[in-house]
Amino acid sequence: MKNKNSLNKNEISKIDWEKIQLEMKNKFGNDIFESWLKKINFSGEFNNYILLTVSTRFLRDWITSRYLDQILQIVRSQKGEINRIEISIKENEKENLNQNFESIGKKDSSSNNISFIKDFIFQYNRIDPNKNFDNFILGSSNKLAFEASKKVTENTSYYNPLYIYGGVGMGKTHLLNSIGLTLKDTNKVMFISAERFMYQFVKSIKSNEMVKFKEYFRNSDVFLIDDIQFMNGKEALQEEFFHTFNALLEKGSQIIISADRPPNKLSKIQERIKSRFSGGLVIDIQQPDYDLRYKIIKVKTEELKKYYSGQINISDEIQKFISTEVKNSIRELVGALNRIVSFSRIYNKTPNLSEVKIVLKDLLNMSENKVTIEMIQSLVCKFFKISKNEMLSSRRSRYLVRPRQTAIYLTKILTSKSLPEIGREFSNRDHTTVIHSIKTIENLKKNDQELCANIDSLKNQILYNNSNEI
Numbered sequence: 505m506k507n508k509n510s511l512n513k514n515e516i517s518k519i520d521w522e523k524i525q526l527e528m529k530n531k532f533g534n535d536i537f538e539s540w541l542k543k544i545n546f547s548g549e550f551n552n553y554i555l556l557t558v559s560t561r562f563l564r565d566w567i568t569s570r571y572l573d574q575i576l577q578i579v580r581s582q583k584g585e586i587n588r589i590e591i592s593i594k595e596n597e598k599e600n601l602n603q604n605f606e607s608i609g610k611k612d613s614s615s616n617n618i619s620f621i622k623d624f625i626f627q628y629n630r631i632d633p634n635k636n637f638d639n640f641i642l643g644s645s646n647k648l649a650f651e652a653s654k655k656v657t658e659n660t661s662y663y664n665p666l667y668i669y670g671g672v673g674m675g676k677t678h679l680l681n682s683i684g685l686t687l688k689d690t691n692k693v694m695f696i697s698a699e700r701f702m703y704q705f706v707k708s709i710k711s712n713e714m715v716k717f718k719e720y721f722r723n724s725d726v727f728l729i730d731d732i733q734f735m736n737g738k739e740a741l742q743e744e745f746f747h748t749f750n751a752l753l754e755k756g757s758q759i760i761i762s763a764d765r766p767p768n769k770l771s772k773i774q775e776r777i778k779s780r781f782s783g784g785l786v787i788d789i790q791q792p793d794y795d796l797r798y799k800i801i802k803v804k805t806e807e808l809k810k811y812y813s814g815q816i817n818i819s820d821e822i823q824k825f826i827s828t829e830v831k832n833s834i835r836e837l838v839g840a841l842n843r844i845v846s847f848s849r850i851y852n853k854t855p856n857l858s859e860v861k862i863v864l865k866d867l868l869n870m871s872e873n874k875v876t877i878e879m880i881q882s883l884v885c886k887f888f889k890i891s892k893n894e895m896l897s898s899r900r901s902r903y904l905v906r907p908r909q910t911a912i913y914l915t916k917i918l919t920s921k922s923l924p925e926i927g928r929e930f931s932n933r934d935h936t937t938v939i940h941s942i943k944t945i946e947n948l949k950k951n952d953q954e955l956c957a958n959i960d961s962l963k964n965q966i967l968y969n970n971s972n973e974i
Contacts, residue, residue: 519554519583521546527578532571540567541575545594552587554579557594564591573711588716631688631695635681641803643796646675649787653679656758657686660726663785665749665759669766670789673835676762680728683760691725698734702741722751725758732763732781737772746777759784797837798827804841816845817854825857829868840864858960865918865967875918875966877929883965884911887958896931909941910959916942918966 524546529537543563547555558564567575568591579586642650649668656666668676684695696704701721708717721727727748735742752759763770766788767781792800801823808816822844830840847855847863855863885892888907895908908930915926916938923935930938949956 519546519549519579519586524575524578524582527581528575531574531578536571541571544591547592547594549586552585554586554589556589556591558591559594561593564593567591573713631684631693632681633685635678636685637682640675640678640682641796641800643792643799645790645792645796646670649675649679649789652785652787653683653760656760657683660687660691660758664753665761665781665784667761667763667767667781667784667786668789669763669786671764671791671833673833674789674791675834676789677730680730680760680762684726684728687726687758692723693726693728694721694724695728695730697730698732701729701745702735702738705741705744718748721748722755724752726760727752727757728760730762732761733765733770733773735773736770739774742774742777746774746780749777749780791831792834792837794827797830797834798824800834800837801827801841804838808841808845812845812849816848818844818848819854822855822857822860825860826864830864832867836867840867858964861967862960862963868967877915877919877921877926880914880918880966881911881929883962884914887962887965898931909944910962912938912941913945914959914962914966918963 525537525542528541532541540563543558544567545557547557549555558567572589572591576586576589579589637650637654640646640650649670652663652666653668655662668679670676680695684693687693704717704721708714735745749759761781766786767778770778770781805816805818805823808818818841826837826840826844830837843863844855844860847859861868881892881895884907885895888903888910890904890907894904895911897904912926912930915921915929916923921929923938927933927935927938945955945959949959
């Protein structure tokens with residue numbers, strides 16, 4: 505039986521491409537034609553569009569952004585029913601041609617279920633195969649959102665719209681991605697951020713392609729839009745989104761929305777849009793509790809061990825410390841772990857708890873404003889058993905110089921004070937003296953293990969105000 509998607513020569517010769525090339529040469533001039541347009545190959549015609557191929561992604565993007573609309577006008581002058589052009593990257597022409605036509609002609613093709621047609625001007629597919637339900641780590645703070653997301657994949661339009669909100673890095677995008685990944689084989693899935701939706705909207709207005717914009721954004725079975733709060737204050741965009749939202753609901757499409765706040769807290773968003781969001785199921789993802797944070801750290805640590813072939817060793821003490829101290833978001837939690845791994849690989853050593861505290865000082869609610877020069881001076885003096893007046897004096901005795909240099913060094917690395925500001929706080933010393941002190945301590949640390957240990961102890965006390973460590 506003949507495959508209805510196969511292409512024969514008669515089917516791809518309806519357009520006189522040579523004539524179109526001649527018209528492009530006349531319209532754009534010989535230089536542009538020879539540099540860019542001559543490299544376009546005609547691959548086929550299908551219903552109301554034609555498929556062209558070029559050799560590189562750069563060439564495709566250049567032609568698309570500068571000449572595509574005018575090329576379409578030339579094509580339509582020869583055949584009026586053509587209303588769009590698609591440009592594909594040419595790898596293997598015959599294989600590429602068949603794949604592109606099959607992706608559009610075959611209803612149950614998984615590639616066709618992603619609303620952005622392969623290599624089309626609107627292409628923006630955010631679905632990540634690595635973010636699925638199986639590797640979403642569950643806890644009490646996100647269980648309800650997880651179960652609702654799973655329910656949507658089993659029975660679309662059961663909750664419509666499904667509105668998931670929570671702080672930055674709580675897993676909202678992971679859940680949306682998991683829904684899209686699960687449904688894309690049997691549905692036309694559209695997954696896009698609000699920021700990207702706005703970009704395509706503005707681009708379509710400028711290029712006079714709003715009909716195409718509406719067609720592609722209203723033709724999905726599952727519409728996932730991330731970070732909806734970015735539409736605030738953009739009236740024209742909200743107007744278009746409102747009509748897109750209604751059109752999708754009317755055709756029974758499932759809509760899933762994520763945001764950083766509940767619908768009624770969205771600022772500068774039309775009331776009718778907020779009302780429709782509230783009409784579905786609204787679920788929040790709360791801040792992860794300790795158990796969830798610890799579970800995430802354990803899982804990620806094991807993943808990193810496998811990735812680095814067992815070369816990474818992060819103690820359970822440090823894992824528990826991170827889980828206890830980094831509370832704001834899952835993303836920060838994983839980021840903290842990555843920092844420690846980087847430290848371990850750079851210095852080829854397993855960090856101790858004191859070093860971990862220094863590496864993560866900006867994530868541990870240890871605001872820089874809490875660390876003052878006066879605090880550093882007082883703690884250094886206490887550690888070296890000298891008075892503050894002695895340290896700030898002009899005397900150059902060895903037992904005073906080293907503590908002074910240490911205090912200057914710690915001030916530099918633990919505050920954002922400039923060199924002249926540091927100098928002024930140390931009895932108006934010149935900034936060159938400050939530089940010399942910092943370099944001296946840095947050089948001594950390379951060979952003096954006792955000094956390194958003392959500085960680590962001081963850092964720890966300054967950041968955590970833990971006098972027991974000294």
